[in-house]
Amino acid sequence: MRNMDRRTFLLSTGRWLVLAAVAPTVTGCARALRWSESQGRTEAGSESGGSTPGTTGTAETTTSTTAGTATTADGGSPGPTGTTTSSTPDLAVIRGDFPDKNVRAAVALLGGMERFVKRDARVVVKPNVLTGRPPEYATTTNPLVIGAIVRMCLEAGARQVTVLDYPTSSPRAAFQESGLAQAVEEAGGDLKYLSNRNFEQVEIPEGQSITSWPLVTDVLEADTFINVPIGKTHGMAGLTLAMKNLMGIMGDPRGRIHTDYARKITDVNTRVKPHLVILDAYRILTRNGPTGGNLDDVAMPKTVVAGTSQIAIDAYGTTIMGWQPTDLPSLVEAASRGLGEIDLSRLTITESTA
Amino acid sequence: MKRRGVHRYRRLFQILFLLLFLGLLTLTVWPIGTIILGGFLLADPLLAMNSVANGVIRWELALAIPVLLSPLLIGRAFCGYVCPLGLMVELFGPRRERHPGPRTRKVLRGVPLFGLLASFFLILFGSAAFLVFDPLSIFTRTATTLVYPAVDRGLRLVGDVAYLAPPLRGGVDSATDFLTGRLVFANGLAYKLQLVILVMFVGILAISLIERRLWCRHLCPLGALLGLVGRGAIFGRVVDQDACTSCGACTAACPMDAIRDDGRSTDCSRCEAGLECADVCPQKAIGWGLRPRKQHEYDPSRRAFLKAGGLAFVGGFFLFTGLARVQRDVHLIRPPGARSELDFMSICARCAQCLKVCPTNVIQPAVFDAGLEGFFTPQMDYRRGYCDWNCNECGKVCPTEAIRELSLPEKRLKVIGRAYIDKSTCIPWAEGRDCLVCQELCPAPEKAIVFTQGGGLALDSGRASGEDGAGGTEGAAGTVKLPHVVPERCIGCGICQYNCPVTNEAAIRVRSVEQTGLLSK
Numbered sequence: 073m074r075n076m077d078r079r080t081f082l083l084s085t086g087r088w089l090v091l092a093a094v095a096p097t098v099t100g101c102a103r104a105l106r107w108s109e110s111q112g113r114t115e116a117g118s119e120s121g122g123s124t125p126g127t128t129g130t131a132e133t134t135t136s137t138t139a140g141t142a143t144t145a146d147g148g149s150p151g152p153t154g155t156t157t158s159s160t161p162d163l164a165v166i167r168g169d170f171p172d173k174n175v176r177a178a179v180a181l182l183g184g185m186e187r188f189v190k191r192d193a194r195v196v197v198k199p200n201v202l203t204g205r206p207p208e209y210a211t212t213t214n215p216l217v218i219g220a221i222v223r224m225c226l227e228a229g230a231r232q233v234t235v236l237d238y239p240t241s242s243p244r245a246a247f248q249e250s251g252l253a254q255a256v257e258e259a260g261g262d263l264k265y266l267s268n269r270n271f272e273q274v275e276i277p278e279g280q281s282i283t284s285w286p287l288v289t290d291v292l293e294a295d296t297f298i299n300v301p302i303g304k305t306h307g308m309a310g311l312t313l314a315m316k317n318l319m320g321i322m323g324d325p326r327g328r329i330h331t332d333y334a335r336k337i338t339d340v341n342t343r344v345k346p347h348l349v350i351l352d353a354y355r356i357l358t359r360n361g362p363t364g365g366n367l368d369d370v371a372m373p374k375t376v377v378a379g380t381s382q383i384a385i386d387a388y389g390t391t392i393m394g395w396q397p398t399d400l401p402s403l404v405e406a407a408s409r410g411l412g413e414i415d416l417s418r419l420t421i422t423e424s425t426a
Numbered sequence: 427m428k429r430r431g432v433h434r435y436r437r438l439f440q441i442l443f444l445l446l447f448l449g450l451l452t453l454t455v456w457p458i459g460t461i462i463l464g465g466f467l468l469a470d471p472l473l474a475m476n477s478v479a480n481g482v483i484r485w486e487l488a489l490a491i492p493v494l495l496s497p498l499l500i501g502r503a504f505c506g507y508v509c510p511l512g513l514m515v516e517l518f519g520p521r522r523e524r525h526p527g528p529r530t531r532k533v534l535r536g537v538p539l540f541g542l543l544a545s546f547f548l549i550l551f552g553s554a555a556f557l558v559f560d561p562l563s564i565f566t567r568t569a570t571t572l573v574y575p576a577v578d579r580g581l582r583l584v585g586d587v588a589y590l591a592p593p594l595r596g597g598v599d600s601a602t603d604f605l606t607g608r609l610v611f612a613n614g615l616a617y618k619l620q621l622v623i624l625v626m627f628v629g630i631l632a633i634s635l636i637e638r639r640l641w642c643r644h645l646c647p648l649g650a651l652l653g654l655v656g657r658g659a660i661f662g663r664v665v666d667q668d669a670c671t672s673c674g675a676c677t678a679a680c681p682m683d684a685i686r687d688d689g690r691s692t693d694c695s696r697c698e699a700g701l702e703c704a705d706v707c708p709q710k711a712i713g714w715g716l717r718p719r720k721q722h723e724y725d726p727s728r729r730a731f732l733k734a735g736g737l738a739f740v741g742g743f744f745l746f747t748g749l750a751r752v753q754r755d756v757h758l759i760r761p762p763g764a765r766s767e768l769d770f771m772s773i774c775a776r777c778a779q780c781l782k783v784c785p786t787n788v789i790q791p792a793v794f795d796a797g798l799e800g801f802f803t804p805q806m807d808y809r810r811g812y813c814d815w816n817c818n819e820c821g822k823v824c825p826t827e828a829i830r831e832l833s834l835p836e837k838r839l840k841v842i843g844r845a846y847i848d849k850s851t852c853i854p855w856a857e858g859r860d861c862l863v864c865q866e867l868c869p870a871p872e873k874a875i876v877f878t879q880g881g882g883l884a885l886d887s888g889r890a891s892g893e894d895g896a897g898g899t900e901g902a903a904g905t906v907k908l909p910h911v912v913p914e915r916c917i918g919c920g921i922c923q924y925n926c927p928v929t930n931e932a933a934i935r936v937r938s939v940e941q942t943g944l945l946s947k
């Protein structure tokens with residue numbers, strides 16, 4: 073090799089750099105092409121599905137869900153999945169030794185995942201991944217539960233199932249230590265580490281304490297949003313269940329939510345309404361929540377609760393945690409603003425074992 | 427002219443070593459596997475000598491022995507073939523040979539001796555401050571604090587721009603997933619002293635304006651050490667004395683100014699075995715062989731020796747008696763596993779590998795908190811980050827064991843500081859409103875922050891409840907949750923300080939503690 077002068081060195085380096093830049097651009101374009109093709113396919117698919125509703129075999133739910141999705145597309149708040157058929161309960165409560173079987177049984181009672189996830193739908197699943205701890209510590213949503221949900225969504229024909237959260241510690245460490253990264257990968261879902269660009273400032277028309285906040289775009293644009301909290305105690309809030317789990321889709325400065333918390337979290341819940349809520353109470357954290365870290369603080373009700381109302385789920389959830397719905401200020405606030413029912417006697421609840 | 431021999435590939439070697447160096451440094455992120463990423467630094471004889479002098483002996487340091495002895499056989503090939511800083515000086519430094527006046531030359535040629543004596547005295551005084559000038563340490567530090575933050579910002583910017591085009595979003599998201607925690611970080615990397623480090627690096631390149639490769643020839647302490655060994659060279663540049671016409675072509679070609687006697691003898695303390703001389707020799711009289719004819723132009727007189735030694739001694743003495751050695755700053759908190767402050771100062775190589783590996787960016791180069799002597803030593807800055815409960819990587823990458831490796835269970839009990847609440851700014855204490863972010867995020871299994879009900883201001887009762895009164899009674903007297911730190915449980919990880927919603931200066935802050943030890947379980 074001859075001794076290069078600076079010019080030749082820069083030239084040859086430049087050549088490599090250009091090559092290095094061109095390669096990803098080409099693949100990027102290819103990806104973009106695939107994306108736009110699949111876009112076209114979906115639109116065509118949903119149109120034909122709409123014109124021949126009988127083909128899927130679940131005509132009633134199809135119609136109601138389509139209406140729900142249309143609302144989302146208009147930019148309004150994604151409401152719960154339309155009107156439910158009279159046979160399905162408000163809450164499905166399943167107890168059993170296997171977290172994944174419990175989830176399957178619970179969703180089946182609500183009419184099956186097909187009720188919530190249409191063909192080619194883009195689904196966002198939101199576990200609680202506060203920080204990285206192994207599942208036994210009940211700090212994060214059980215990986216078996218998340219794995220089962222991802223599989224069910226894919227079986228129902230979802231195009232993409234994205235699992236995301238905004239942990240309070242390093243996201244890679246949090247998802248790996250909690251076993252969720254592996255569970256999602258095995259189930260065929262996509263893990264998403266959030267960055268600033270995934271948040272957009274959103275108006276909260278019914279907000280009383282906060283009227284706008286940066287929220288995760290994917291959640292707002294999803295065809296189906298599934299909230300999968302785990303039951304834990306919480307110093308400031310008392311308990312963290314479904315309503316509070318939405319803090320994980322809020323951008324910074326999140327810490328400010330803690331002041332006037334009950335009203336603020338209710339405000340967020342007026343704007344974002346998951347289509348399906350699944351409370352993981354296979355293990356719960358009874359002390360030192362929400363971070364935990366002590367196996368003595370973990371109890372095992374081996375339960376899963378599924379429903380479509382955040383408020384109803386939380387009302388039932390408090391009883392698993394040994395509280396009453398009225399003990400939780402945020403829940404009382406939500407009920408007083410008409411977001412849902414916290415009187416368990418007025419909810420239809422189907423309990424069973426798997 | 428056809429060139430023969432390994433030296434033809436010198437630049438290739440340099441580039442490969444540079445890529446290896448940067449590759450290993452890029453891999454220095456959570457989670458570290460079992461690769462010895464600090465391999466380069468462990469093989470650095472200067473670092474190794476300092477470690478051994480301080481009683482830190484680990485088998486990996488054996489890597490430094492062949493490097494230290496290599497000048498006996500292959501000259502300072504380390505400088506010419508391996509050293510990434512040397513490559514930078516060669517590539518980006520001005521390359522024209524310049525001849526400073528004889529006085530300057532004399533002074534410059536005295537610098538290596540001074541550097542070595544200074545290092546020696548600093549070792550005696552228990553200070554590793556001279557390692558600030560170790561070339562590998564400089565390179566790692568510069569890359570860590572300047573290159574990776576730039577890469578982080580750059581990739582983020584590219585991602586942000588690409589995100590404007592909806593079709594590219596999927597690709598950007600999957601790229602982000604791959605890069606997060608590796609090249610792109612949740613907060614965006616940022617380091618203190620970036621400008622100082624930049625000026626130092628550019629300065630090293632720029633002084634080549636005074637004399638070609640001045641840094642490598644005269645200033646680099648590692649080069650000086652290798653040069654000292656090189657004086658006893660067994661193999662080296664040999665000249666066929668009969669064929670040599672003393673034409674001077676080799677002298678002009680030598681980038682290290684190592685040729686004496688019009689080409690007939692060699693200063694083996696400089697020769698880096700690049701053999702540019704052999705390539706330009708019209709007589710083909712130059713090769714590499716046994717018993718080179720040596721000449722050392724700079725053989726210090728006793729006077730010069732004493733002068734250099736005296737200066738170094740005084741410098742070392744001042745560091746030894748400095749205030750920073752006596753009084754410790756309350757904000758000077760070292761990463762978990764760090765040795766006691768005195769030992770730390772005498773061992774830390776200022777190489778910034780711990781800064782590189784830290785996933786939260788909490789480890790920052792110290793500015794003045796550790797005194798001038800402690801410039802660039804690692805310090806926790808809890809407004810930049812916090813010590814992650816699941817991470818113990820800084821101890822794994824430290825090449826000198828200034829930060830010892832702790833197992834995760836050990837690290838989680840390691841007290842590096844303690845949190846104190848400033849009740850005059852803490853929201854519940856000062857404003858009578860709920861907050862408790864610190865308590866929520868405290869990762870200790872038995873939380874080190876607890877709360878009592880109380881506080882609140884009677885005249886402000888119901889302040890937060892809004893127009894329709896639907897907010898309950900938050901803020902009423904006696905209903906506010908007030909945080910307290912339980913000293914026996916706090917390890918000083920600082921996640922409370924990092925997340926405290928009080929603007930600018932947190933209302934809960936970690937201060938250094940007298941003794942850092944393990945919490946009793």
